[in-house]
Amino acid sequence: MDTATTDESGETDWTFLRECTDAYPPGVDDHHCSQILANVVARYVIRTRINQGPDAIPEWVVDYLMEITIDADTEWGWESAAAVGWAVGHSDRAVLDRVVDQTDTESEPWAMGILKHVTFADPEAGITLLERLLDSPDTREDLTFLRSLERPLKQDLPNFPQYWEPQTELKYEVSFxxxxxxxxxxxxxxxxxxxxxxxxxxxxxxxxxxxxxxxxxxxxxxxxxxxxxxxxxxxxxxxxxxxxxxx
Known part of the structure; x- marks a missing residue:
């Protein structure tokens, strides 16, 4: 599907991707299609952030990934959707605010996944998100959040979304x-x-x-x-x- 979502010039065909996500939106219990779409969209979010910056990620993509849940869209789709963290710094979508607002004691694993991607994209923003989550009265698993900041110490790109090896196509380094x-x-x-x-x-x-x-x-x-x-x-x-x- 990676090939199908690029136009003749090799650019991301966001229009086609939106048609696909509109046809199979989050929460419709079409697990097979929704999890594949989440995986593909997540790849393009990471590619776009690295190659063009956060504002090149369409606003609807942030909204789409934020709506994916583990119950309706499977764990695979849910883990892929955490790549929304790479949109941190977007001028029109306050990713950190939305993560903090949507995090409670039941959704801490969701926030931890996004925190990991935020830290890969921008360690300073990762520290800010960690600070805000630890300051929230809804946060219980304090030090567990710190695990999300450890992975960027060991590698430059995340392991999710699955079935993709970003290091083979992207030149990117991250450090504190x-x-x-x-x-x-x-x-x-x-x-x-x-x-x-x-x-x-x-x-x-x-x-x-x-x-x-x-x-x-x-x-x-x-x-x-x-x-x-x-x-x-x-x-x-x-x-x-x-x-x-x-x-």
Whole structure:
């Protein structure tokens, strides 16, 4: 289908793709067609972002991918749709706002998938999205979100969408600057209790001990003030950290 969705000049035929997605929209329980379409559209989102920038991605594509769900469109289609993260920075579609607004305790895996793609596309935006998600009262699995930022440390392009090898056609590199790494540790130190950071330090590629030592005092102070005011401190992650156990 990759060949069918390019015009004679080799450009993406977004008109044809829209006709296909209009014929098989998300949520119609046509799993076979919808998951293939999601996979193909996701590839073009990544290609377009790398070759032309986020504003070259049509607005309707962002809306389409954001509407795909695991229940109606299968896990395969849902995982492909996370490539909407590559549209971060789009002038007319606030991707980060929509992810934060649509994330609750039931949809955290969905947000984590998009967070991974956002970080591949723009590490600074990935840190911003992580910060906003950790600051949300609906977020429970705090350190699990950090897993989404680890993959870009190891490779330049994502493993999804499936059945596509982007490294064979795209020249792209991603890395964290020292300033971005420092900002990430500051975000973690401000959002996650230092004892929790220390506990899971050896399970992450990031220096959680440094985050706890250098930035962790702020959250301790907030917890102390909340207790003195008679308020219940916000919990730091659900399940007592079980989600961070080694696979």
């Amino acid at each position: 600057t020292n300033e971005q790494m420092n900002r990430l540790l500051e975000v973690l130190g401000d959002a996650v209790h230092p004892k929790r950071l220390e506990k899971f330090d050896d399970q992450f590629a990031f220096d959680l001990q440094r985050a706890a030592d250098g930035y962790g005092s702020a959250i301790v102070d907030r917890h102390t003030r909340r207790k003195s005011d008679g308020r219940i401190p916000r919990p730091s992650g659900g399940g007592g950290g079980q989600e961070c156990s080694r696979p």
